[in-house]
Amino acid sequence: MNIHGIRAIYRFEMARTFRTLMQSIASPVLSTSLYFIVFGAAIGSRMGDIDGTSYGAFIIPGLIMLSLLGESISNASFGIYMPKWAGTIYELLSAPVSWIEVVIGYVGAAASKSVMLGLLILITARFFVDYEILHPLWMFGFLVLTSVTFSLFGFIIGLWADDFQKLQVIPLMVITPLTFLGGAFYSINMLPPFWQKVTLFNPVVYLISGFRWSFTGRADVHIAVSAGMTLGFLLICLAIVWWIFRSGWKLRA
Amino acid sequence: MAAIPSLASHPAETPAAIVSIRGVGKTYKGGFEALKQINLDIRRGEILALLGPNGAGKTTLISIICGIVNASTGTITADGHDIVRDYRAARAAIGLVPQELHTDAFESVLSTLRFSRGLFGKPPHPAHLENILRELSLWDKRNNKIMTLSGGMKRRVMIAKALAHEPKVLFLDEPSAGVDVELRHDMWQMVRRLRESGTTIILTTHYIEEAEEMADRIGVINKGELILVEDKHTLMRKLGKKQLTLSLQQTMREIPPGLAGLQLELSTDGATLVYTFDTQSEETGIASLLRRLGEHGIDFKDLQSSESSLEEIFVSLVHKPKGDRA
Numbered sequence: 001m002n003i004h005g006i007r008a009i010y011r012f013e014m015a016r017t018f019r020t021l022m023q024s025i026a027s028p029v030l031s032t033s034l035y036f037i038v039f040g041a042a043i044g045s046r047m048g049d050i051d052g053t054s055y056g057a058f059i060i061p062g063l064i065m066l067s068l069l070g071e072s073i074s075n076a077s078f079g080i081y082m083p084k085w086a087g088t089i090y091e092l093l094s095a096p097v098s099w100i101e102v103v104i105g106y107v108g109a110a111a112s113k114s115v116m117l118g119l120l121i122l123i124t125a126r127f128f129v130d131y132e133i134l135h136p137l138w139m140f141g142f143l144v145l146t147s148v149t150f151s152l153f154g155f156i157i158g159l160w161a162d163d164f165q166k167l168q169v170i171p172l173m174v175i176t177p178l179t180f181l182g183g184a185f186y187s188i189n190m191l192p193p194f195w196q197k198v199t200l201f202n203p204v205v206y207l208i209s210g211f212r213w214s215f216t217g218r219a220d221v222h223i224a225v226s227a228g229m230t231l232g233f234l235l236i237c238l239a240i241v242w243w244i245f246r247s248g249w250k251l252r253a
Numbered sequence: 254m255a256a257i258p259s260l261a262s263h264p265a266e267t268p269a270a271i272v273s274i275r276g277v278g279k280t281y282k283g284g285f286e287a288l289k290q291i292n293l294d295i296r297r298g299e300i301l302a303l304l305g306p307n308g309a310g311k312t313t314l315i316s317i318i319c320g321i322v323n324a325s326t327g328t329i330t331a332d333g334h335d336i337v338r339d340y341r342a343a344r345a346a347i348g349l350v351p352q353e354l355h356t357d358a359f360e361s362v363l364s365t366l367r368f369s370r371g372l373f374g375k376p377p378h379p380a381h382l383e384n385i386l387r388e389l390s391l392w393d394k395r396n397n398k399i400m401t402l403s404g405g406m407k408r409r410v411m412i413a414k415a416l417a418h419e420p421k422v423l424f425l426d427e428p429s430a431g432v433d434v435e436l437r438h439d440m441w442q443m444v445r446r447l448r449e450s451g452t453t454i455i456l457t458t459h460y461i462e463e464a465e466e467m468a469d470r471i472g473v474i475n476k477g478e479l480i481l482v483e484d485k486h487t488l489m490r491k492l493g494k495k496q497l498t499l500s501l502q503q504t505m506r507e508i509p510p511g512l513a514g515l516q517l518e519l520s521t522d523g524a525t526l527v528y529t530f531d532t533q534s535e536e537t538g539i540a541s542l543l544r545r546l547g548e549h550g551i552d553f554k555d556l557q558s559s560e561s562s563l564e565e566i567f568v569s570l571v572h573k574p575k576g577d578r579a
Contacts, residue, residue, distance in 0.1 A: 002341070008371025012360075019359060087355030091414070094319040094349050095372045096341040253281065253322045 005097040009105025010112075013079050017113045024075070025117060028067045032121045035063050036128040039185065044129070050187050051218045056129030061212040062184025063125075064118050068143070069150050069179055069204070071117055073171045076110035076154030081161055093252065099245030103238075107151045114147035131215065138223075139214035145230050146207050152237035159244050159251065178204045183212075188220045203229060270294035271346075271422055271453045272318060277327030279313050279477075287313040289477045291327070295422070295455060300448055301482075302464035303457045304567055305474035311457040312352060314474070315424050319349045332421055345373055348420030352427040352457075354407045358400035362391055362410055365399060366417045373418035385413045388443060405436045412440070416447075423447065425456040429463055441467055461567055473570050480570055488566065495560045497528040497539060502552040509549050515542060526553075 017024050040056035047055040083089040092102065125131065133139050154171075161167040182204030188196050199205055200221070210226025213219035219226065244251065272295040279288040288310045295301055303311045316322035318329055320336060320343075329336045332346035357365055366382045386392040389409040394402060399410055408428070415423060425444070429437045437460075444454055444467060458464055464471055465485070472482040481488070504523035515538070516529040528542055546553070 002374040004371040004374050004376060008368045011371075012357075012368050015364070016359075086357070087351075087353055088357055090319075090321055090349065090351050090355060091369065091372060093321045094344060094347065096344040096374050097372065098341075248323055252320075253316075 002097050002101050005095060006101050006105045006108075009092075009097075009102065010109045013075075013106060013109030014112065016079070017075070017109070024071070024113060025120065028071055028117055029120055029124055032063050032067050033124055033128070035059070035066075036125055040125075040129045050190075051216065053216050053218070054129065057131035057215070058187075058212075059185055060122070060125050060129070060131055061215050062179075062182075062208050064121050064143075065146065065182075065204070065208050065211055066176075066179045066184050067121055068114050068118050068146055069175050069207075070171055072110060072114040072147050072150035073154035073157060073175060075113050076107055076151040077158035077161065077167055077171075079106045079110055080155055080158035081167055084158075084162075089251070099242055102245070103152070103155065103241055107148060107155050110151035110154060111144070111147040114151060115143055118143045118147070133215050134217045135214040139211065142207075142211045142214055142227075142230075145227070145234070146211070149230055149234040149237065152234060152241065156237060156240050156244070159241070159249075162250070175204075178202050179208075183208045183220060203233060206230065269296045271297040271332055272455075273330045274314075274318070275328050277314070277317060277324050277329060279310075279317060279322065280325045287477050288317075288324075291479050293472065293479060293482060295453060296470075298448065298451055298453055299469045300444065300454045300456070300467050301470045301472060302468035302485075303455065303472045303474055304461065304464055305457070309474040310477040311474050312426055315349070315426050315455070315457065319347055319424060320344055321349075341374070345418065346421045348415035348418065348423045350408075350411050350415045350423070350425045350428060352430060354404065354411065354431075356399045356407055356410060358398070360399055361396050362386070362399060362402075362413070363395040365410065366413055369414040370417040375418045381419065382413075382417060385416050388446075389413050390439070404431050405433060408432055408436070412443075420452070422453045422455065425454065427457055427459065429458060429460050437463070473567060475570070489560075494565075495530050495558060497530070497542075497556060497558045499526045499528070499546075499553040500524065500555040501526060502554050505551070509551075511549055512545060515545075526551075 036056070036059075039059055044055035044059070049055070050058045083092060097105075157167065157170050181199065182202045183199070188199045188205060188209075191199060206221055206226040206229040209220040210223055210230070213223050213226070243249070272293075274291050274293040274295075277288060277291045278286070280286045291310075291314060303314070305311050313322060317324045318331065318336065320340060331343040334340075334343040334346070336343040357368075360368070363382065363386070366385070367377065370378065370382065383392065386395055389412060391406065391409055391413060394406065399407060402410065408431070412425075412428070428440055428444075432440065441463070444456070448454055456463070456467070468485050470482060471485050471488055473480045501524055505519060505526075506523060508517050508519050508526075518527045518529070519525070520527070528539075530538060
C-alpha cells in the first residue's frame, strides 16, 4: 500500500478545499441557512407537526442531505476532473499508485469535506430551530456513508466528464430533483398512494428516510433497507471505478 | 551514404539495460499506427537522445514506458521490473517531464514538490527537495504560486517535480521547448550533473544541437519506427561527410577532364572547387588531389574543410527511403 501516495492526494485535495472556503463551506452553509429561515422559521411556524416533529426540525435531515449530496458529487468530480482538464493527470497515471489508493485519496478528501459541511449545517440549524438526535451514532454513520457513496459517484462523473457542462449536468438535472422529490421537505406518507409507490424508485428517499430516522426515530422505509440500499450503491460505484482504472477508459489512450 | 549504422533491434536484453523495450507497438482506436515494433535497450547511466520529426512517435513511446498510454503489443521493463505486472517498482524508478507545461497553477512550488514525492511513495525529505530547488534556482520561489512564474520557471518546476522522488531514469520530453538560450544551457549542465550522479536520461528534442551537445547515443524515430540507435560519435563518423573547399587563384569554366572521377564540384562563378570525401575512408585522397591540381596548373589561394553536423545527418536519415537505410 502506497500510504505516502494516499496522504499526498488527500492533503492536496484538502488544501484545495481550504483555499476555496467561501465556495466549499460558506456558500452551502449560507444557502442552507436561507432554507431554515424560509421553511423553518417563517413558513414552518404556520405548519403543523409531521409525525410528531415540528416542521422546522423535520426538514433538517433533508436539508443536510440536499447539501451533502450536491457537495459530495461536486467536490469529488472537480477533484479528479481538474487534473484531467489541466493535464496534470499525467503525474497520477505515471505514479506507483493503485486505483484503490487513488480512490481513498480523492474520495476520502471529498467525503471528509462533506462530513464537515454536514456537521456545520447541523450546528447552524441549532440557531433557527430546536431539534434532537435520537441515534447520534447512526446519524454520524449515515452522514459518513452517504458522503463516501456520493463522493464516489461524483468521482465517476469527474472521470466520465470531458467538459465542464457534463460535470454539472448530473448534479443539477438528476440529483437536485431527486432530492427535492425524495422527501427532503415532506414525508412520503403525505403523497397519494400511487406516488408513494413511484417515489420508492427514487434512491434518495432511502437516504433521507434513514437519516431522518436517526434524528426522530421515524422513517418512511425501514432503516435496514435504507442502509442496505446506500451500501449497495456504494459497491456499484466502487465496481465502476475499478473497471475504469482497469480498462483505462477516459484515462489512458 | 557509404556506411550503414546498426539497426535498432536487439533480440535479447543487454545486461546493462535499465529500460528494455521489446516489440512495442501502438495502434490508436482510429487505426493510426503510432509505433511499429520498437526494440530498444537504454543503458544504465547514459544520456540517450531520441530525435524525430513531429508525429514520429517519440512522445507515444515515452508515454507508454511511463504508464500514461497502453501499448498495443510488446513488453517493457524498467529497472528490471515489468511496467504492467510490477508497475509499482517500475514507476518508482522513473521520472517524467512531459512536453506540455502541466502544472497546478494555485499550488506553491514547494507544496507541489512535496505532493510529487509523496505520490511516488517516498517519505518526506525536506533537505532533498531543498537541494533540487537550489540546483534549479527555484529556492527563492519556493513559496510562490506556480501561476505567478514565467514559462521557463514552470519548466524548471516540472523538472523538479520529476526529480522529487529520486528516480533512476529521467525522461525529458522536449525539455527546451519555449526555453531561452541561457536556461537551456543551465538545463544542459543540470542534466550532465544528473548523469554524473548515476541517473539515466532519455530526452526527446527538436534541437539537434541539444542532442549533439549532450547525448551519448542517438536514436532516430520516424513514422513510428526506430530507424537507428547509435553512439553519437560513431554515428557522426559513419554518416558524416567532409568537404574541402578551395578558393581558386583564377576562375575556371569547367573541371579539366584529367580530374574526372574525383568528387569535385565547381561553383557557378568558377571561383571555388568543392571536394567531398568520406570520413571513414582510410585514404581521403587530399594529398593526391592537391598534387593533381598542381599538375593541371590549378593554383588556389585558400582552403578550408568542414564536416556535416548531426542535423544534416538527421535530415538525410528521415528523408531517405526505407530500403536505403538497411
